[in-house]
Amino acid sequence: MTTATVPASARATATAPASARRPRLRGVAAERVFIGRSLIHSVRDVEALLMAVVLPTMLMLMFTFIFGNAIDPSGGYVDYVVPGIILLCAGFGAAGTAISVSRDMTTGIIDRIRTMPLRSGAVLTGxxxxxxxxxxxxxxxxxxxxxxxxxxxxxxxxEWLAVVGVVALYILAITYLFAAIGLAAASPEAASGYGFILLFLPYLSSAFVPVDTMPEWLQWIAENQPITPVIETIRSLLLGTPMGDSAWWAVGWCVLIIVVAAVWGAWLFRRKAGRR
Known part of the structure; x- marks a missing residue:
């Protein structure tokens, strides 16, 4: 009786771990996969997209036509309030990221990704x-x-192009922060609650009223929080108001938030997903 001889290379392949036999996708292929996945989910979730547009629009109309004449009888309040509404819109839209990330972490999709030749962290990029x-x-x-x-x-x-750049940078900053919150939360419901707290920041800024009309103790908070310089930069670019050093503070705050949130999110993801 003869015994079949198994080549050494085949034996090595058979005994190698599953992760070693499956080469990872190179370049940004994994990121493209998850970006496409997230965009498809976004297109299908029409209600979420509508709410991200409808809520800020309703607030803008309310402040313009209900409170506007009391705040600015000249009728120019709409020009003042729109830069703040722009950031409020970005905040409402980005808040859904916390829920989506938390849902991915709690529904088992990350466990499935571990069996695929994909970088799990690419899901956050998506x-x-x-x-x-x-x-x-x-x-x-x-x-x-x-x-x-x-x-x-x-x-x-x-200047319009600069506005798009500032708004995009702010969206990246707040989205990374919401993504980290989604990773830290124990459930999508908790992520929604934690994220909702951040949506109050524009109300404590120069978004709706000038800072100097606030109580003195609140003026310091409004002047030294991240939202105010971003709003003042957008307001200056769109309406020609004095900018001062708002642009530098706006970019600095956004970059700082992105770095801190990205590092925090990466640490949370490795901890929860158990993989780089």
Whole structure:
């Protein structure tokens, strides 16, 4: 009786761990997979996209037509409030990222990803890029509605491009922060609650009223939180108001939030997913 001889290479392959036999995708292939997945989910979730547009639009109309005359009898309050509404729109849209990330972590999708030749962390990139695209579209819609109700910016094309850059940077910052919150939360419901707290920050800024009209103890908070310099930068670019050093503070705050949230999120992801 003869015994079949198994080549050494075949024996090595058979005894190698499953992860070693499955080569990882190179380049940004994994990121493309999850970006496509998140965009498809976003297109299918029409209600979430509508709410990200409808809620800020309703707030803008409410402040303009109900409170506007009391705040600014000259009728120019819409010009003042729109920059704040733009960031409020981005906040509402990015808040859904916390829920989506938490849902991925609690429904078993990450466990399935462990069996595939994909970098698990790429799922966060997918959520962030999808949020950026979705929120830029929602912001464009809100600005369009603002123009219909009397918003009259005097920005040049270059200044409009700078506004898009500032808004995109802010969306990236707040989306990374919401993604980290989604990873830290124990459930999608908890992630929604934690994220909702951040949506109050624009109300404690110069979004709706000038900072100098607030109580003295609140003025310090409003002047030294991240939202105010971003709003003042957008307001200056669109309406020609004095910018001062707001742009530097806005970029600095956004970059700091992105770095801190990305590091925090990466640590939480490795801890919960058990994989790099």
């Amino acid at each position: 959520h962030v890029v999808e949020s950026l695209v979705r929120n830029l579209v929602a912001t464009a819609v809100v600005i369009g509605v603002a123009l219909l109700v009397g918003f009259s910016p005097n920005a040049t094309p270059l």
